[in-house]
Amino acid sequence: xxxxxxxxxxxxxxLQWGMTATAATLIGGREFAFPPEAQAFGDPLPSWNDGPxxxxxxxxxxxxxxxxxxxxxxxxxxxxxxxxxxxxxVEHPMYSQVVYCFDRxxxxxxAKPELADVEPFRTVLTGDREAIxxxxxxxxxxxxxxxxxxxxxxxxxxxxxxxxxTARDPRWKRLYTELTYLPMIEVLKHMRDNxxxxxxxxxxxxxxxxxxxxxxxxxPPEQVVGTAGGTSFGYDQSGKPFxxxxxxxxxxxxxxxxxxxxxxMIGRRPWAAFGNSTGDREMxxxxxxxxxxxxxxxxxxxxxxxxxxxxxxxxxxxxxxxxFTQALYDEAKSKGWTxxxxxxxxxRIFAFGS
Amino acid sequence: xxxxxxxxxxxxxxLQWGMTATAATLIGGREFAFPPEAQAFGDPLPSWNDGPxxxxxxxxxxxxxxxxxxxxxxxxxxxxxxxxxxxxxVEHPMYSQVVYCFDRxxxxxxAKPELADVEPFRTVLTGDREAIxxxxxxxxxxxxxxxxxxxxxxxxxxxxxxxxxTARDPRWKRLYTELTYLPMIEVLKHMRDNxxxxxxxxxxxxxxxxxxxxxxxxxPPEQVVGTAGGTSFGYDQSGKPFxxxxxxxxxxxxxxxxxxxxxxMIGRRPWAAFGNSTGDREMxxxxxxxxxxxxxxxxxxxxxxxxxxxxxxxxxxxxxxxxFTQALYDEAKSKGWTxxxxxxxxxRIFAFGS
Numbered sequence: 001x002x003x004x005x006x007x008x009x010x011x012x013x014x015l016q017w018g019m020t021a022t023a024a025t026l027i028g029g030r031e032f033a034f035p036p037e038a039q040a041f042g043d044p045l046p047s048w049n050d051g052p053x054x055x056x057x058x059x060x061x062x063x064x065x066x067x068x069x070x071x072x073x074x075x076x077x078x079x080x081x082x083x084x085x086x087x088x089x090v091e092h093p094m095y096s097q098v099v100y101c102f103d104r105x106x107x108x109x110x111a112k113p114e115l116a117d118v119e120p121f122r123t124v125l126t127g128d129r130e131a132i133x134x135x136x137x138x139x140x141x142x143x144x145x146x147x148x149x150x151x152x153x154x155x156x157x158x159x160x161x162x163x164x165x166t167a168r169d170p171r172w173k174r175l176y177t178e179l180t181y182l183p184m185i186e187v188l189k190h191m192r193d194n195x196x197x198x199x200x201x202x203x204x205x206x207x208x209x210x211x212x213x214x215x216x217x218x219x220p221p222e223q224v225v226g227t228a229g230g231t232s233f234g235y236d237q238s239g240k241p242f243x244x245x246x247x248x249x250x251x252x253x254x255x256x257x258x259x260x261x262x263x264x265m266i267g268r269r270p271w272a273a274f275g276n277s278t279g280d281r282e283m284x285x286x287x288x289x290x291x292x293x294x295x296x297x298x299x300x301x302x303x304x305x306x307x308x309x310x311x312x313x314x315x316x317x318x319x320x321x322x323x324f325t326q327a328l329y330d331e332a333k334s335k336g337w338t339x340x341x342x343x344x345x346x347x348r349i350f351a352f353g354s
Numbered sequence: 355x356x357x358x359x360x361x362x363x364x365x366x367x368x369l370q371w372g373m374t375a376t377a378a379t380l381i382g383g384r385e386f387a388f389p390p391e392a393q394a395f396g397d398p399l400p401s402w403n404d405g406p407x408x409x410x411x412x413x414x415x416x417x418x419x420x421x422x423x424x425x426x427x428x429x430x431x432x433x434x435x436x437x438x439x440x441x442x443x444v445e446h447p448m449y450s451q452v453v454y455c456f457d458r459x460x461x462x463x464x465a466k467p468e469l470a471d472v473e474p475f476r477t478v479l480t481g482d483r484e485a486i487x488x489x490x491x492x493x494x495x496x497x498x499x500x501x502x503x504x505x506x507x508x509x510x511x512x513x514x515x516x517x518x519x520t521a522r523d524p525r526w527k528r529l530y531t532e533l534t535y536l537p538m539i540e541v542l543k544h545m546r547d548n549x550x551x552x553x554x555x556x557x558x559x560x561x562x563x564x565x566x567x568x569x570x571x572x573x574p575p576e577q578v579v580g581t582a583g584g585t586s587f588g589y590d591q592s593g594k595p596f597x598x599x600x601x602x603x604x605x606x607x608x609x610x611x612x613x614x615x616x617x618x619m620i621g622r623r624p625w626a627a628f629g630n631s632t633g634d635r636e637m638x639x640x641x642x643x644x645x646x647x648x649x650x651x652x653x654x655x656x657x658x659x660x661x662x663x664x665x666x667x668x669x670x671x672x673x674x675x676x677x678f679t680q681a682l683y684d685e686a687k688s689k690g691w692t693x694x695x696x697x698x699x700x701x702r703i704f705a706f707g708s
Contacts, residue, residue, distance in 0.1 A: 221621030267575030
């Protein structure tokens with residue numbers, strides 16, 4: 001099939017997009033004395049319980065932005081990077097972008113009816129989740145390629161916008177854009193209020209996340225770094241130029257790809273980095289390798305009741321991409337990174353509900 | 355030789371970096387009525403003579419930022435992109451980065467003495483400009499590869515900083531960072547004062563330009579888009595992570611690569627774009643293909659006395675990359691783009707001198 005040829009999405013990329021993550025009930029993090037004056041004008045993180053995680057964030061911001069602090073960071077250098085899936089919004093049981101790709105298949109087949117009887121589209125169209133889950137990697141790849149590439153960047157944006165305005169997740173019956181973590185929205189805002197430029201650095205598709213990041217996170221497209229394919233400049237029949245999304249991978253923004261992507265797209269080392277899985281390890285290592293006060297945060301999903309619980313102590317394999325593994329937890333402990341317990345550290349998870 | 359294998363710099367890239375440009379004495383541009391209230395607090399462009407080019411810039415900024423204007427652009431969308439070589443600073447007779455690469459060869463050979471007797475390094479070390487100019491493309495490529503890749507990003511930054519602080523251009527005997535165009539510095543500042551994010555979009559090396567862009571243009575690293583190679587994340591012997599510059603081309607930021615790079619790195623269509631050569635054509639086409647008021651500017655080097663004169667009417671071939679060709683001039687005229695005459699439109703060229 002034409003759609004499969006020339007693609008350069010790697011197996012690792014596909015796994016990261018398509019996999020669910022493992023689970024843990026680990027809690028950790030350094031303790032800091034939280035300066036009371038920082039709360040003089042109200043609590044900037046009202047959805048957080050008091051504790052080491054909240055203190056680590058507030059103390060870092062205070063230490064790097066108070067002009068009397070010996071660790072103050074020049075305003076132009078204040079960069080903070082945030083993983084998205086599982087760090088800023090729900091990633092379980094499936095990345096929203098993968099749901100999008102499956103949902104999009106029917107429209108693709110409508111435009112190209114000859115695909116209806118061709119795998120993997122035939123299986124995807126049945127809606128049989130068990131059968132879909134069994135699709136091999138190279139078949140899954142074809143779904144990603146036809147739904148994420150081949151159209152103009154403007155058409156892609158329209159398609160994603162339409163989906164975001166209508167699709168609802170199966171558990172909360174909410175728009176996916178409602179499934180952001182309120183405590184993290186507060187962190188984003190508090191960092192920006194203190195002069196930090198907040199960036200998303202995601203394994204998800206850069207163009208996909210850019211469609212909604214400004215609306216739901218206050219993060220503009222130019223501050224979204226993600227897995228990125230190339231585009232091709234061309235002209236339509238009237239001579240008007242446009243860009244077509246190509247199935248050529250330029251940046252696999254996972255693992256080592258995160259610091260590499262940060263260098264490519266930002267060109268500065270972050271002072272703070274937030275993640276939740278092994279895919280964020282190198283970003284946190286790179287961030288904390290800089291001089292001065294640095295902040296490395298991992299969010300642990302340990303709240304089965306209010307969200308999900310997945311991590312190494314649940315006995316799942318410790319090797320999958322996109323998981324919070326025991327090895328990552330050990331590294332966090334040994335290096336003094338802060339681990340957020342969703343269950344203990346967050347008063348609320350979402351803006352909706354209680 | 356090891357250094358040549360695996361490289362993906364194209365001949366076009368090398369030509370763009372290594373070539374001098376042609377010349378013209380063409381002047382053009384639409385005329386706009388300049389609203390007098392915009393000058394109420396002093397002239398924001400004091401190094402410009404009154405005329406259609408200055409008016410086009412001031413009117414565009416007024417039309418897109420005055421809240422009572424029907425063409426006002428939301429603040430978050432205000433993006434303006436600027437080519438660098440020949441648009442913001444001198445590119446003649448050789449791109450500064452190419453001078454850097456040649457100057458750097460002696461340090462490279464000092465570290466790797468075995469290169470001293472190997473071409474093209476032997477020729478470069480002689481300093482014989484005529485012989486150097488005759489080096490074939492693939493030999494020139496080896497010079498770029500050994501001077502721009504293979505080191506850590508931190509080491510590269512130090513090397514460029516050192517060179518910028520010592521090397522002087524042959525004509526004015528000034529640091530290269532002094533050879534910026536004062537009228538363009540005024541435009542950058544005036545656009546920023548009106549809420550525009552100013553970006554460099556250059557065929558030059560992204561990492562190279564990032565070293566000095568903040569200091570001389572007020573443009574931070576994250577707003578420099580340029581020809582970019584990949585990096586590789588790794589660890590030193592102490593376990594500290596670092597990034598190494600690879601000879602793998604990710605973005606050739608010339609011609610079609612400019613709008614492609616803008617999409618990759620910014621993700622929004624600019625409202626204004628400034629260039630000076632065929633390498634900027636597609637960026638200007640892409641910019642002006644958007645709705646509403648857009649600004650497309652080309653700088654014509656027609657001032658042999660104060661700077662240089664090169665363009666199609668000087669009778670040089672009309673096919674070279676990096677030149678202001680007759681075809682580009684014709685396109686500018688037919689589409690209503692503004693052409694700046696350095697000779698007529700600029701009172702001063704540099705901050706130094708008169």
